[in-house]
Amino acid sequence: MSLHDQDDIALREAQEVRLRKVWEPPKGLFLRWTDTNNNQVGVWYVLTAFGFMLFAGVLALIIRMQLAVPDNDLVEAGTFNQLFTLHGSVMMFLFAVPMFEAVSIILLPQLLGARDLPFPRLSAFGYWSFLIGGVFVSGSIFFDAAPDGGWFMYPPLTTRTDLSGLGADIWMLGLSFIEVSSVAAAVELIVGVLKCRPPGMRLNLMPLYAWYILVVAVMILFAFPPLIAGDVLFEMERLLDWPFFDASRGGDPLLWQHLFWIFGHPEVYIVFLPSIALFAMLVPTFARRHLLGYPWIVLAAVGTAFLSFGLWVHHMFATGLPKISLAFFSAASEAVAIPTAVQIFVFIVTLWAGRVVWSTPLLYAAGSLAIFVIGGLTGVMVAVAPFDWQAHDTYFVVAHLHYVLIGGTLMPLFAGLYYYWPLVTGKKLSDRLGRTAFWLIFVGANMCFFPMHLSGLEGMPRRVFTYPEELGLGGLNLASTIGSFVIAAGVAVIVLDLYRSPWRQKAPRNPWAAGTLEWLAHPDDENWGIRSIPLIESRYPIWDQEDFVRKVDEGRYFLPDAEEGRRETIVTSVLDARPVSVIRLGGPSWLPMLTAVALGGVFILTTYHFYWAALASGMLTLALVLTWLWTGTAEIPEKPRKPIGHGLELPLYISGDAAPGWWAMFITMMADATAFSGLVFGYYFFWTRHEDFPPMAMADGPGVWWPMVALAVGLASWLATVGAREVHACGKIALARVLVLVGIAASLAGIYAGLAGPWLSGMDPQMHSYPAIVWTLAIWTTAHCGVAAIMLAYVLARSLAGKMTPAHDADIRNVTVYMHFLALTVAVTYLTIGLFPELA
Amino acid sequence: MSERRKWHERLKVTLWTLIVPPAVWAGHFLFAYLWAAISCAKDGAFAKFPVLFALGTVLALAVIALSGWIAWKQQRTVGDPPPHDEGTEVDRLRFLAKSTLLLAGLSFVSVLFTALPVVFIGDCR
Numbered sequence: 001m002s003l004h005d006q007d008d009i010a011l012r013e014a015q016e017v018r019l020r021k022v023w024e025p026p027k028g029l030f031l032r033w034t035d036t037n038n039n040q041v042g043v044w045y046v047l048t049a050f051g052f053m054l055f056a057g058v059l060a061l062i063i064r065m066q067l068a069v070p071d072n073d074l075v076e077a078g079t080f081n082q083l084f085t086l087h088g089s090v091m092m093f094l095f096a097v098p099m100f101e102a103v104s105i106i107l108l109p110q111l112l113g114a115r116d117l118p119f120p121r122l123s124a125f126g127y128w129s130f131l132i133g134g135v136f137v138s139g140s141i142f143f144d145a146a147p148d149g150g151w152f153m154y155p156p157l158t159t160r161t162d163l164s165g166l167g168a169d170i171w172m173l174g175l176s177f178i179e180v181s182s183v184a185a186a187v188e189l190i191v192g193v194l195k196c197r198p199p200g201m202r203l204n205l206m207p208l209y210a211w212y213i214l215v216v217a218v219m220i221l222f223a224f225p226p227l228i229a230g231d232v233l234f235e236m237e238r239l240l241d242w243p244f245f246d247a248s249r250g251g252d253p254l255l256w257q258h259l260f261w262i263f264g265h266p267e268v269y270i271v272f273l274p275s276i277a278l279f280a281m282l283v284p285t286f287a288r289r290h291l292l293g294y295p296w297i298v299l300a301a302v303g304t305a306f307l308s309f310g311l312w313v314h315h316m317f318a319t320g321l322p323k324i325s326l327a328f329f330s331a332a333s334e335a336v337a338i339p340t341a342v343q344i345f346v347f348i349v350t351l352w353a354g355r356v357v358w359s360t361p362l363l364y365a366a367g368s369l370a371i372f373v374i375g376g377l378t379g380v381m382v383a384v385a386p387f388d389w390q391a392h393d394t395y396f397v398v399a400h401l402h403y404v405l406i407g408g409t410l411m412p413l414f415a416g417l418y419y420y421w422p423l424v425t426g427k428k429l430s431d432r433l434g435r436t437a438f439w440l441i442f443v444g445a446n447m448c449f450f451p452m453h454l455s456g457l458e459g460m461p462r463r464v465f466t467y468p469e470e471l472g473l474g475g476l477n478l479a480s481t482i483g484s485f486v487i488a489a490g491v492a493v494i495v496l497d498l499y500r501s502p503w504r505q506k507a508p509r510n511p512w513a514a515g516t517l518e519w520l521a522h523p524d525d526e527n528w529g530i531r532s533i534p535l536i537e538s539r540y541p542i543w544d545q546e547d548f549v550r551k552v553d554e555g556r557y558f559l560p561d562a563e564e565g566r567r568e569t570i571v572t573s574v575l576d577a578r579p580v581s582v583i584r585l586g587g588p589s590w591l592p593m594l595t596a597v598a599l600g601g602v603f604i605l606t607t608y609h610f611y612w613a614a615l616a617s618g619m620l621t622l623a624l625v626l627t628w629l630w631t632g633t634a635e636i637p638e639k640p641r642k643p644i645g646h647g648l649e650l651p652l653y654i655s656g657d658a659a660p661g662w663w664a665m666f667i668t669m670m671a672d673a674t675a676f677s678g679l680v681f682g683y684y685f686f687w688t689r690h691e692d693f694p695p696m697a698m699a700d701g702p703g704v705w706w707p708m709v710a711l712a713v714g715l716a717s718w719l720a721t722v723g724a725r726e727v728h729a730c731g732k733i734a735l736a737r738v739l740v741l742v743g744i745a746a747s748l749a750g751i752y753a754g755l756a757g758p759w760l761s762g763m764d765p766q767m768h769s770y771p772a773i774v775w776t777l778a779i780w781t782t783a784h785c786g787v788a789a790i791m792l793a794y795v796l797a798r799s800l801a802g803k804m805t806p807a808h809d810a811d812i813r814n815v816t817v818y819m820h821f822l823a824l825t826v827a828v829t830y831l832t833i834g835l836f837p838e839l840a
Numbered sequence: 841m842s843e844r845r846k847w848h849e850r851l852k853v854t855l856w857t858l859i860v861p862p863a864v865w866a867g868h869f870l871f872a873y874l875w876a877a878i879s880c881a882k883d884g885a886f887a888k889f890p891v892l893f894a895l896g897t898v899l900a901l902a903v904i905a906l907s908g909w910i911a912w913k914q915q916r917t918v919g920d921p922p923p924h925d926e927g928t929e930v931d932r933l934r935f936l937a938k939s940t941l942l943l944a945g946l947s948f949v950s951v952l953f954t955a956l957p958v959v960f961i962g963d964c965r
């Protein structure tokens with residue numbers, strides 16, 4: 001096919017018919033929910049997250065009504081605890097993080113000129129997990145069973161089952177389930193940004209939104225898993241009485257605080273950076289010029305991402321840690337102001353240098369920067385340890401965090417809402433209502449949260465359900481309450497605006513005259529994402545590349561057709577976006593939804609201690625995952641290559657580190673390894689906290705012999721797999737199968753040898769934190785050996801079924817990535833539990 | 841005949857080299873934290889090994905400075921002045937080099953920030 005073929009209008013129409021058919025969403029009352037197209041799933045995701053925000057907002061209003069006047073008795077103390085815990089948890093876990101993922105799932109394919117992200121079924125799975133987990137956690141308040149320990153759930157009040165009810169389990173298990181969907185989305189977004197950019201979109205031409213999302217998704221990989229590790233320990237203590245956080249049996253509540261805040265602080269930036277990324281898209285549009293200081297934004301995003309991990313202890317300044325440790329974290333907290341300020345200055349300078357169009361989205365952006373800067377300044381104050389000791393646990397901190405989150409997350413999202421609504425629905429929102437809402441929210445936010453600085457400094461503690469009149473804080477609290485209702489009125493205006501949207505006229509295409517790829521979207525939305533995948537030569541192709549929109553629309557770029565009736569997109573190289581292959585994307589399927597339901601069953605049934613049912617649900621999950629993989633991945637195509645236009649021919653099958661599947665495995669394993677390092681941190685943390693760790697009485701521990709045997713067989717299964725991969729690639733299929741069998745046998749032996757150490761030396765995990773953490777490490781590692789055995793058996797089955805050949809070996813290459821990480825896990829675990837007691 | 845390029849010009853700049861300076865900061869930060877935590881918990885005084893801390897800090901600063909210097913050299917590869925927004929190999933190289941240089945600056949300052957408490961506080965209290 002040459003460029004001129006596309007001059008033929010009949011050909012173009014035939015292509016469009018084929019594309020439309022391929023990308024057609026399933027119809028019918030039930031079937032439509034099986035769709036996996038990110039356009040659809042993203043919209044459900046956004047609406048659901050928005051719904052959770054409104055729910056959490058209502059909780060906040062009840063909190064503020066209770067605190068409006070001194071000695072109020074609107075709600076009881078117990079209910080109040082549930083209200084503020086759920087308000088914080090829902091806003092963080094069910095609104096801020098999922099909203100960024102939802103928005104990205106809609107925007108990224110458009111921004112990257114891709115038909116869709118590489119794993120649409122994974123996005124759908126993430127969405128259903130989020131919905132189920134979210135309803136489970138939020139619904140608990142209607143049964144007076146909501147978590148009530150604060151969104152940070154500090155032990156020991158929350159781990160002791162005599163002091164806390166079911167709410168703590170609902171929080172831990174429900175939100176762990178949602179973290180699964182966050183990690184799933186992170187995998188999708190990272191691989192999407194790295195591998196699914198359009199040809200020519202080198203790293204220096206990538207839209208800044210994509211840079212931010214890449215950075216944030218990587219942050220999720222290192223921030224969420226420590227919390228998952230913490231959740232594991234937490235539930236082991238609650239359900240099995242293993243004393244990780246119980247000081248009377250060698251545990252330490254501070255371990256939870258460390259694991260929680262290693263997640264909790266980067267979390268603030270995880271919700272802040274994507275919102276700022278929206279600015280990076282809309283500021284150039286309304287400044288009518290390219291963004292100044294592109295590398296400075298990359299500095300800001302990457303720098304903030306790193307530094308934000310050095311801040312977690314600044315939430316623990318009042319816990320009695322050595323001052324020198326506090327000082328390190330204080331220093332890092334001050335340093336993070338540098339990149340944060342850089343990005344704000346970049347926006348200001350761009351506006352300064354441009355010809356500004358004062359639109360509603362830009363109004364929200366400007367207002368949110370004003371609010372965010374105030375929050376940032378009080379952040380510098382509380383980062384100074386002695387000031388923090390004064391302000392700790394007062395409303396000053398409440399004021400600080402709400403300024404940061406309203407200025408840094410909520411209002412930027414509203415800016416994005418007004419900016420991108422035409423992209424999603426083809427219709428603009430009302431400028432009049434938008435500006436009214438803005439001023440209500442802006443005035444309301446200042447009226448609500450500014451007085452909290454003062455009430456905090458005057459001694460109003462956080463998380464109290466009422467306060468005596470003599471404190472003299474009635475006036476300030478009343479002002480805050482009125483302010484909160486003004487914010488709510490603003491949000492109500494936005495909801496009204498959204499509600500009226502379906503009856504409005506269609507807006508013209510690209511209504512803001514923006515220059516970036518996502519605005520190729522047509523008001524009469526087609527589900528195919530983009531008509532043809534363009535060649536990119538500039539950061540603002542719609543502005544800079546001649547006849548760009550017309551050429552895309554006429555299918556004059558790549559992959560303008562779907563001859564084989566399959567959903568497809570182009571995979572490119574990481575640095576320079578050179579076309580590498582065409583991949584087939586997963587179409588509509590029940591599997592993502594069913595897998596989410598089954599996995600949800602594991603978490604929810606465990607909450608109610610129905611362990612056998614939970615186990616059955618786990619087996620069902622495994623069966624569904626295997627079905628999903630068997631039917632939907634590493635499919636051998638009907639022909640080796642296909643033309644994508646302009647004389648280019650690309651392979652339809654790739655394996656190894658050029659393939660999205662390999663990257664997905666690698667990234668998932670990074671998250672897995674991070675969770676594991678959280679558990680290992682626990683072991684060494686106990687060692688620094690205790691004079692004698694391991695305690696003399698238990699020093700026999702798991703011994704040296706069994707851990708060393710487990711290490712040997714673990715490494716043997718790794719070597720067998722690596723060997724199998726190599727000989728398989730050389731065409732020695734039979735030998736490869738034998739090596740895979742050896743790998744399976746060694747992995748299974750690894751389970752026995754790993755558990756034999758603590759088992760045969762009679763370690764009782766309920767007695768002390770030492771046996772508990774040794775057991776945990778052993779169980780974690782042997783569970784991974786079990787997964788390795790399943791994966792290797794899967795590879796063997798694929799080979800026997802003829803679905804894996806030396807030329808099509810993605811399965812074994814991906815499993816080898818898993819085995820590399822398994823080898824690392826095995827080595828760290830058994831050297832720690834086997835040899836460290838000999839040294840310590 | 842083209843002149844043989846120097847080693848720092850031949851280095852391949854990638855996303856991995858971009859994160860070297862902040863990763864060194866992270867390594868130094870973790871080292872500083874663990875060094876203080878372990879020496880305070882196990883010996884009751886970190887001031888026993890300030891030499892170790894000083895060496896670690898100097899090493900971190902040296903690596904950051906080196907990566908910054910390489911980035912400085914590479915972003916001066918011949919071509920148009922900034923903003924390096926052409927779809928060419930050299931502009932991609934110079935963009936990554938410029939970003940690395942900026943990150944090296946930030947990381948250098950941040951390592952100094954982390955080192956300051958040891959100078960001014962000097963014990964475990």
